[in-house]
Amino acid sequence: MSDQHEFTAQDFGPDFTWGVATASYQIEGAWNLDGKGPSIWDTFTHGRGLGGLRSRIAGGATGDEACDFYHRYPTDLALVPEMGFGAKRFSISWPRVLPEGTGRINPAGIDFYSRVVDRCLELGVEPWVTLYHWDLPQALQDRGGWANRDVVEWFGEYVGVVADALGDRVRNWMVVNEPLSFVLVGNLLGEHAPGLHSRSKFLASMHHVNLAQAEGARVLRDRATEPVVGTSHYLADIAATGTSAAHRHATRAADAFINRAYIEPNLGLGYPLADCGFLKPIEKYQKEGDEMSIQVDWDFLGVQYYTRLKALLAPIPGMWTLPMFGRDHTSYDITATEWEVNPTGLHDVIMSMHAYGRFPRLVVTENGAAYPDDLIGDPGSTDPGASLRVADQRRVHFYQRHLAEVLRAQRDGAPVDGYFAWSLMDNFEWADGYGPRFGLVYVDYPTQRRVVKDSGRWFQRLLTTD
Numbered sequence: 001m002s003d004q005h006e007f008t009a010q011d012f013g014p015d016f017t018w019g020v021a022t023a024s025y026q027i028e029g030a031w032n033l034d035g036k037g038p039s040i041w042d043t044f045t046h047g048r049g050l051g052g053l054r055s056r057i058a059g060g061a062t063g064d065e066a067c068d069f070y071h072r073y074p075t076d077l078a079l080v081p082e083m084g085f086g087a088k089r090f091s092i093s094w095p096r097v098l099p100e101g102t103g104r105i106n107p108a109g110i111d112f113y114s115r116v117v118d119r120c121l122e123l124g125v126e127p128w129v130t131l132y133h134w135d136l137p138q139a140l141q142d143r144g145g146w147a148n149r150d151v152v153e154w155f156g157e158y159v160g161v162v163a164d165a166l167g168d169r170v171r172n173w174m175v176v177n178e179p180l181s182f183v184l185v186g187n188l189l190g191e192h193a194p195g196l197h198s199r200s201k202f203l204a205s206m207h208h209v210n211l212a213q214a215e216g217a218r219v220l221r222d223r224a225t226e227p228v229v230g231t232s233h234y235l236a237d238i239a240a241t242g243t244s245a246a247h248r249h250a251t252r253a254a255d256a257f258i259n260r261a262y263i264e265p266n267l268g269l270g271y272p273l274a275d276c277g278f279l280k281p282i283e284k285y286q287k288e289g290d291e292m293s294i295q296v297d298w299d300f301l302g303v304q305y306y307t308r309l310k311a312l313l314a315p316i317p318g319m320w321t322l323p324m325f326g327r328d329h330t331s332y333d334i335t336a337t338e339w340e341v342n343p344t345g346l347h348d349v350i351m352s353m354h355a356y357g358r359f360p361r362l363v364v365t366e367n368g369a370a371y372p373d374d375l376i377g378d379p380g381s382t383d384p385g386a387s388l389r390v391a392d393q394r395r396v397h398f399y400q401r402h403l404a405e406v407l408r409a410q411r412d413g414a415p416v417d418g419y420f421a422w423s424l425m426d427n428f429e430w431a432d433g434y435g436p437r438f439g440l441v442y443v444d445y446p447t448q449r450r451v452v453k454d455s456g457r458w459f460q461r462l463l464t465t466d
């Protein structure tokens with residue numbers, strides 16, 4: 001694994017966007033400061049609201065403090081151009097802006113995001129804003145959350161408030177981050193907030209999120225100045241585990257369940273029910289007029305790619321069961337989250353999105369890897385000259401291989417014109433707590449010291465060398 005790469009930043013084109021991404025709950029901390037209302041992730045990490053169940057988060061971790069980005073944003077954002085990046089993707093915490101989810105606006109919350117946007121602009125960094133990265137106001141969960149159809153209206157109200165406040169300075173918007181992840185993992189698998197195991201809530205939420213994506217896009221176009229509107233999807237490269245008809249069926253079902261169900265309704269293609277019978281009861285939640293109001297002409301699609309999934313056979317052949325999928329743990333290259341490293345999958349998911357013929361632009365809004373990083377040096381040292389370093393060569397190699405696939409997709413005709421590394425810095429990795437480190441910048445949590453990793457330096461060389 002050398003530090004060489006066979007491309008230059010210029011190969012991606014002069015208008016290519018290079019950025020880093022984060023999400024509010026994973027970095028901000030300040031969970032109850034300055035008028036912020038609780039989110040479902042506050043409730044979930046505190047282990048309350050589930051009949052007194054204990055926390056389901058590794059190590060009992062919470063985002064109460066996280067990276068303390070709420071207070072450290074001026075210096076944290078300065079790391080973005082320092083590493084050569086021109087764009088910063090971040091999300092807005094809905095309950096920081098609207099503590100009860102609707103109605104009363106929290107001026108301090110608006111002011112915080114306004115300052116974050118201004119700081120980006122002052123640094124010459126383009127702010128890319130995600131409106132929803134999983135931290136629903138708890139007050140709305142108490143009214144049914146995503147399973148209550150009223151959420152579409154609640155979401156529209158919230159998007160309008162943000163568009164009014166930031167829409168004069170923010171051009172690039174992602175309405176929702178990875179609907180699959182919070183709808184499936186939060187409502188059916190119970191591993192993310194709100195921690196439910198309900199097929200009906202899962203299906204209702206899926207439909208309401210798809211309606212909300214369209215509503216969010218409409219509100220942005222109505223209220224923000226010349227917005228560029230997209231949304232970001234978790235996309236998996238789905239691999240067959242055999243060649244029989246049953247294997248082909250399982251592969252199609254997993255693809256429909258994971259990738260297509262959140263994309264195709266917005267394109268007017270409906271739900272992929274023919275390939276995934278498990279989704280069939282979603283029809284119960286569809287109302288007259290929905291096929292029209294769910295449609296969106298996206299300005300770009302956000303592609304988020306981490307790993308490949310293997311489609312497994314249903315335990316009872318022919319049954320309309322939950323599509324089954326697994327990961328290959330035998331591959332030689334596995335990350336700290338046990339995700340197989342499969343760079344060609346990034347090319348393939350980009351090409352499959354391009355094949356819809358409906359996305360004028362594709363932007364990789366997340367891609368990255370967690371590895372067990374070792375900090376060399378003493379972060380507690382008061383000697384300003386003491387050097388600290390993280391030699392994360394495996395992450396450098398990960399980025400080299402994935403960026404080469406972005407370039408290949410571009411050469412194969414896909415209009416992919418941006419790439420955001422996940423993540424600017426180590427942060428709260430949902431159910432896995434603070435174990436997995438995804439950052440280009442190391443965070444020493446006890447001291448909140450930041451150390452740019454070798455991978456961050458690698459990007460700096462790539463992006464600042466002519």
Ligand code: FCB
Pocket residue numbers: 023026177178181234366422429430438
């Ligand atoms: C994605 C999430 C992001 C982060 C990365 C590792 O699915 O959008 O918040 O957790 O995975």
